[in-house]
Amino acid sequence: MHGTPGTETPETTDPQTDVIVVGAGPTGLLLAGDLATAGLKVTVVERRPHGISNMTRAFAIHARTLELLDARDLADELVERGTPVTQLRMFGRLSLDVSGLRTRFPFVLITPQYEVERLLERRAVAAGVEFRYGTELRALRQDGHTVTADVTGGTDGDGVLRARYLVGADGHRSAVRRELGLPFPGRSVIRSIVLADVRLTERPGDVITADGPGDTFAMIAPFGDGWYRVMGWDSNHQVPDSAPLDLDEVRDIVRRSLGSDHGMHDARWLSRFHSDERQVPAYRTGRAFLAGDAAHVHSPAGGQGLNTGLQDAANLSWKLASVLRGTAPDPEALLDSYHTERHPVGAMVLRSSGGLVRLAMAHTPLQRAVRSLAVGMLTSVRPAAAKATGMISGVGITYGAPRGAHPLTGRRAPDLALTEGRLYELLRGGRFVLVAPPGAAPQGPHTPVPGQVIRASWASGARRGTLLVRPDGYIAWATD
Secondary structure, eight states, X not given: OOOOOSSOOOOOSOOSEEEEEEOOXXXXXXXXXXXXXXXXOEEEEESSOSSOXXXXXXXXXXHHHHHHHHTTTOHHHHHHHSEEEOEEEETTTEEEEOTTOSSSOOXXXXXXXXXXXXXXXXXXXXXXXXXXXTEEEEEEEEOSSOXXXXXXXXXXXXXXXXXXXXXXXXXXXXXXXXXXXXOOOEEEEEEEEEEEXXXXXXXXXXXXXXXXXXXXXXXXXXXSSSOEEEEEEETTOOOOTTSOOOHXXXXXXXHHHHSOOTTEEEXXXXXXXXXXXXXXXXXXXXTEEEOGGGTEEOOSTXXXXXXXXXXXXXXXXXXXXXXXXXXXXXXXXXXXXXXXXXXXXXXXXXXXXXXXXXXXXXXXXXXXXXXXXXXXXXXXXXXXXXXXXXXXXXXXXXOXXXXXXXXXXXXXXXXXEETTEEHHHHGGGSSEXXXXXXXXXXXXXXXXXXXXXXXXXXXXXXXXXXXXXXXXXXXXXXXX
16 A cells, blocks of 8 residues: 655655645644644645635534544534534435434534634644645655655745655645546536525524425525525536526525425525545555545535544544654554545445435436335334444444454444543543553553553443553454
């Protein structure tokens, strides 16, 4: 996976920074904040001028992402500013209820993306991340020791940045992916999606409602402050993203899909876009990595895009930190495991979100029969519904484990009650957490370098097993 780049000229100048992160969206901000909190020097390159837009497409934060934000002491503040929603109503009779998830956050949090960015940027700045706004990546090259980025713009003008590693978190038009020469195979799956943030005269309740007869589809989600996010699609009106959009068009789609436009008025934002399904074949090329939309894009169904990117960052950050601090016993294998673990998750999200959008667009008798069968299964077969909510929420995502490993290996660790406090509070140190019975000498396949692990004990004396929990909240190994 890591390979050796073929045309690079070795750089003679020492790296100026440990990691260059290209892109200051949520994925790049979480990654940069993690690395800087670990004591590393991080430079973020962002082509946009400084200032976070208050209008964004992403609005749903799922349970697993909230757990990762909890491990960074950000979740509670975000939840206070958002609206927790426990039910997703789709296709008339399907209602997915996430209130039974075994997590501290058994809901979908409706909050604008800019609120997530605000918290992550504040954390990154406090940790000492250097930001270069208004700066674009022009070229990228690497050798066995450094990555060199030619950049232009910003207050520093044209120049060269050198680092030990670089991460492209610069979105679906990624300059990093372009410079690495990586393909982005896939296709457009749905065109002319309309978005609006509006007020409603008739409140539909604090649920996410989505439905449509097949030729149209609409969804309404509450922000909780009197504003609602509306998404719609009309198969009979497929126009370019640049085509004008007014509130009357949105009203018409919602009315035909949901039976009422709920007195929609006072739009503060209107937008039209299309959605692709694409995934890069390799998340790592030498000393460069891709994360978030730079690595994968998919339909907005299920609201998994922002969440998948943040989970990419949480997986990669501790691995880069371990390698850069010299605490990884096998650095190349650890860095390769980022692709090994996260590429299948990206592929799964493409399949699940693509399946949802195809169900939404079903309009032929055969397609609607298939949708009815799928809805019936999710409604009446409890394991199927539990698996669906586990995948969408992220709490059901697992990473592969070696043959013969304990069944818990690679699984997400729940927020365990420990003598020293909650597990995710202990994870705020960015270190491994070794959980064992009080006074026991833990035995397991490996233990991290001393100083990189926090020892903890079960709050319940009845628990006898031992767990090593990774900094991203997944179980590295377990014993009974």
